[in-house]
Amino acid sequence: MSDHPGPDGILQLGMGFWASKTLLSAIELELFTELAKHAEGLDALKHRLGLHERGARDFLDALVALGMLEREDGVYRNTAATELFLDKAKPSYIGGILEMANHRLYPFWGGLTDALRTGNPQNETRHGQEPLFETLYADPARLKEFLAAMSGVSRGANMAIARAFPWSDCSTFADIGTAQGDLAVQIAEANEHLTGIGFDLPVVEPIFEDYVSRSPAADRLSFQGGDFFEGGLPNADVLLMGHILHDWGLDDKRLLIGKAYDALPEGGALVVYESVIDDDRRENAFGLLMSLNMLIETEHGFDFTGADCRSWMTDAGFRDSRVEHLVGPDSMVIGVK
Amino acid sequence: MSDHPGPDGILQLGMGFWASKTLLSAIELELFTELAKHAEGLDALKHRLGLHERGARDFLDALVALGMLEREDGVYRNTAATELFLDKAKPSYIGGILEMANHRLYPFWGGLTDALRTGNPQNETRHGQEPLFETLYADPARLKEFLAAMSGVSRGANMAIARAFPWSDCSTFADIGTAQGDLAVQIAEANEHLTGIGFDLPVVEPIFEDYVSRSPAADRLSFQGGDFFEGGLPNADVLLMGHILHDWGLDDKRLLIGKAYDALPEGGALVVYESVIDDDRRENAFGLLMSLNMLIETEHGFDFTGADCRSWMTDAGFRDSRVEHLVGPDSMVIGVK
Numbered sequence: 001m002s003d004h005p006g007p008d009g010i011l012q013l014g015m016g017f018w019a020s021k022t023l024l025s026a027i028e029l030e031l032f033t034e035l036a037k038h039a040e041g042l043d044a045l046k047h048r049l050g051l052h053e054r055g056a057r058d059f060l061d062a063l064v065a066l067g068m069l070e071r072e073d074g075v076y077r078n079t080a081a082t083e084l085f086l087d088k089a090k091p092s093y094i095g096g097i098l099e100m101a102n103h104r105l106y107p108f109w110g111g112l113t114d115a116l117r118t119g120n121p122q123n124e125t126r127h128g129q130e131p132l133f134e135t136l137y138a139d140p141a142r143l144k145e146f147l148a149a150m151s152g153v154s155r156g157a158n159m160a161i162a163r164a165f166p167w168s169d170c171s172t173f174a175d176i177g178t179a180q181g182d183l184a185v186q187i188a189e190a191n192e193h194l195t196g197i198g199f200d201l202p203v204v205e206p207i208f209e210d211y212v213s214r215s216p217a218a219d220r221l222s223f224q225g226g227d228f229f230e231g232g233l234p235n236a237d238v239l240l241m242g243h244i245l246h247d248w249g250l251d252d253k254r255l256l257i258g259k260a261y262d263a264l265p266e267g268g269a270l271v272v273y274e275s276v277i278d279d280d281r282r283e284n285a286f287g288l289l290m291s292l293n294m295l296i297e298t299e300h301g302f303d304f305t306g307a308d309c310r311s312w313m314t315d316a317g318f319r320d321s322r323v324e325h326l327v328g329p330d331s332m333v334i335g336v337k
Numbered sequence: 338m339s340d341h342p343g344p345d346g347i348l349q350l351g352m353g354f355w356a357s358k359t360l361l362s363a364i365e366l367e368l369f370t371e372l373a374k375h376a377e378g379l380d381a382l383k384h385r386l387g388l389h390e391r392g393a394r395d396f397l398d399a400l401v402a403l404g405m406l407e408r409e410d411g412v413y414r415n416t417a418a419t420e421l422f423l424d425k426a427k428p429s430y431i432g433g434i435l436e437m438a439n440h441r442l443y444p445f446w447g448g449l450t451d452a453l454r455t456g457n458p459q460n461e462t463r464h465g466q467e468p469l470f471e472t473l474y475a476d477p478a479r480l481k482e483f484l485a486a487m488s489g490v491s492r493g494a495n496m497a498i499a500r501a502f503p504w505s506d507c508s509t510f511a512d513i514g515t516a517q518g519d520l521a522v523q524i525a526e527a528n529e530h531l532t533g534i535g536f537d538l539p540v541v542e543p544i545f546e547d548y549v550s551r552s553p554a555a556d557r558l559s560f561q562g563g564d565f566f567e568g569g570l571p572n573a574d575v576l577l578m579g580h581i582l583h584d585w586g587l588d589d590k591r592l593l594i595g596k597a598y599d600a601l602p603e604g605g606a607l608v609v610y611e612s613v614i615d616d617d618r619r620e621n622a623f624g625l626l627m628s629l630n631m632l633i634e635t636e637h638g639f640d641f642t643g644a645d646c647r648s649w650m651t652d653a654g655f656r657d658s659r660v661e662h663l664v665g666p667d668s669m670v671i672g673v674k
Contacts, residue, residue, distance in 0.1 A: 010405070014361055016353045018629065019353055027351070055452060055628075058625050062626050062628075064618070101352060101354075106354055106447055107447055112359065119391035119392065156343060281398040284402065288402050289355040291395040292396060292399060
C-alpha cells in the first residue's frame with residue numbers, strides 16, 4: 001500500500017471542526033482576554049473562566065498544540081497573535097467575527113447539505129423571520145456586534161488599501177456600507193490630505209460616530225445616511241465597497257456598480273474588495289467557502305472572481321480595471337471611470 | 338504594523354468549520370462515490386446529486402481548492418486519495434467515521450462551551466437517553482454504521498500494527514473490542530502463522546462474521562462474545578485494545594489493563610493503540626481534541642499520553658513498556674508481562 005496516498009488529509013479536514021470549535025469556545029469564554037491580563041496556571045484559569053475540572057487541561061493544551069497559546073512550566077500565556085487580536089480590551093480585537101461564527105454560523109452551517117439541495121438560506125430566515133439584514137439592523141445590540149465583527153475581519157485589508165491605493169491623486173473618498181467606519185479611518189489616518197464619507201443606513205450613524213471619534217482623523221470623516229438601493233451614492237473621487245457586493249444577486253451587483261459609476265467623476269475609481277476568488281477558481285478556498293457562506297446567509301448572494309467583477313465594471317462603462325491582492329484571501333478590484 | 342503577527346492564522350482556524358463541513362456534506366451527498374463511477378461536468382453532477390443551481394459550482398470548486406477533487410476542462414474527478422478512501426463501493430472506504438461526524442458530532446460539538454463548563458456529555462445522552470454505547474448497541478443499523486466508522490478511522494493504524502509489531506514470536510492474539518474485526522483481519526492477513534480472536538459484545542457477532550468472511554484469513558479468525566467489564570478477557574499471547582481505553586474513566590482504564598495482565602502468559606504483551614497524546618501535551622493536537630470528543634461523547638472518558646498509559650501498565654504489573662508511533666496521530670503503547 002506504500003505507493004497509495006494516505007487517508008490523513010481527508011480525516012484531518014473532515015474532523016477540522018473540532019479545532020475550529022475549540023478556538024471559537026475559547027473566544028466565547030474570553031480566555032485570551034483573561035490571559036492578556038496576566039499569564040496563569042491551570043487551576044487559576046479554571047476558576048477564572050468557570051471551567052469544569054474534566055475538560056479544562058485538554059482544552060488548554062489543545063490550544064497550545066493548535067498554536068493559539070503558549071505554555072511554559074505549566075503557565076499558559078497568549079501567543080503574540082492571540083494577545084494582539086483576541087484580547088477584547090484592545091482596539092486590535094478581531095474576535096467579533098468569530099463570536100458571530102460561534103453562535104450563528106456554526107449551527108447554520110449544519111444545514112449546508114439542505115442549502116446545497118434547495119438553494120435556500122439556513123440562518124434565522126429559515127424559520128420564517130425577516131431576511132438577515134432587516135433582522136440585524138432592527139436590533140441595536142446585534143447590529144453593533146455584527147458591525148464590529150465586520151471591522152475585525154476587514155482590518156488587515158483596510159490597512160492594506162489605505163497604503164496600496166494611489167491616494168495621492170485624490171482628495172475625497174466615500175466608503176459605501178461603511179459599518180463602524182474602520183476602512184474610512186484607516187484610509188484617512190494614512191493619508192492626511194483626504195476627506196472621507198462613511199455611507200450606510202441611518203441606524204448605523206451612532207455606531208459610526210462612536211467608533212470614528214476615537215481616531216485622530218475624525219475631523220476629516222463624516223457620516224451620510226442612506227440606502228444604496230434607494231437614490232444615488234455620494235459623490236467622491238473614490239468609492240469603496242468592502243464585503244458588500246457578495247451579499248447580493250447578480251442584478252443587484254450590477255445595479256450597485258452602475259450607481260457607483262454614476263456618482264464618480266471622470267478619472268474617478270471604484271474599489272471593490274472582498275475575498276475575491278482567483279479567476280481559475282482553484283486557489284482561494286476561503287473565497288469559495290465565503291460564497292457558500294452567502295448561500296447559508298442570504299437569498300441571492302455569492303462571491304465572484306476578479307474577472308467576473310471586471311466584466312461587470314466594463315459593462316457599466318468603466319474604461320479600465322485591474323485586480324490587486326491585499327492580504328490573506330482578500331483582493332481589491334479597481335475600476336477607473 | 339509590519340513587525341506584528343497577522344490575524345490570518347486565527348481567522349482560518351476559527352472559520353475552519355466551513356471547509357470541514359463542506360467535505361462532510363460532499364460525503365453525505367456521495368459525491369466521491371458518484372465520481373468514482375466516472376468523471377463528470379457541472380451539469381451532470383448537479384443532476385445526479387440533486388444539487389440546486391445556486392451553490393453547486395462553488396461547492397465543487399471549493400473541494401478542488403481544498404485538494405479533495407481535481408478539475409480539468411470543466412470535468413471534475415476524484416483525487417487519488419478521495420478515489421481510494423471516499424468511494425463507498427470500495428473496501429478501502431473510510432467515510433463511515435465522517436458520516437458519523439456529519440450527523441452526530443458536528444451538532445454535538447456545538448455544545449462544547451457547555452461541556453467545558455459542566456463536564457457533561459453533549460450527545461444523545463444530554464436529552465435523557467441511555468448512555469452512548471447502550472444506545473448504539475441497541476440499534477443494529479446504527480451499530481453497524483458505528484462499527485464501520487471505527488474501521489474506517491483505524492485502518493491505517495491497523496495495517497501498521499500488522500507489520501510493525503514483532504509477531505514472529507507469537508502464535509495467538511485477541512483483539513478486545515474488535516468491532517468489525519478489521520485489526521484482526523489485517524494482522525492475520527499479514528502474519529500467516531497467527532490465529533486470532535475478535536472479542537466484543539455478543540450483538541457484534543454477525544457484523545464481525547460478515548466482515549471477516551471476506552478475508553482470506555477468515556479460517557484463522559473467530560469471534561468470542563463477552564462484556565469486558567464482566568468476567569475475564571480471552572487468553573492469547575498478545576491482547577490488543579484499539580480506541581477502547583479512551584472511552585472510559587481512570588478506574589475503568591486501570592481495571593481493563595489489569596484484566597489484560599491477568600489474561601496474558603509470562604512474556605505476553607498488551608498493545609493499546611489510540612491517538613496517544615505526546616508526553617509533553619503540545620504536539621498531537623488531534624489526540625488532545627479527541628479527548629475533548631470523549632468529553633462530548635462519554636460520561637468519564639479521556640485520552641492520555643504514552644507516559645500515562647505506561648504508568649498504568651507498570652502499576653498493573655507489566656515489567657516493561659514502550660511507545661511506538663504508527664501513522665498520523667496514532668501510536669501504540671506496548672506492555673510486556
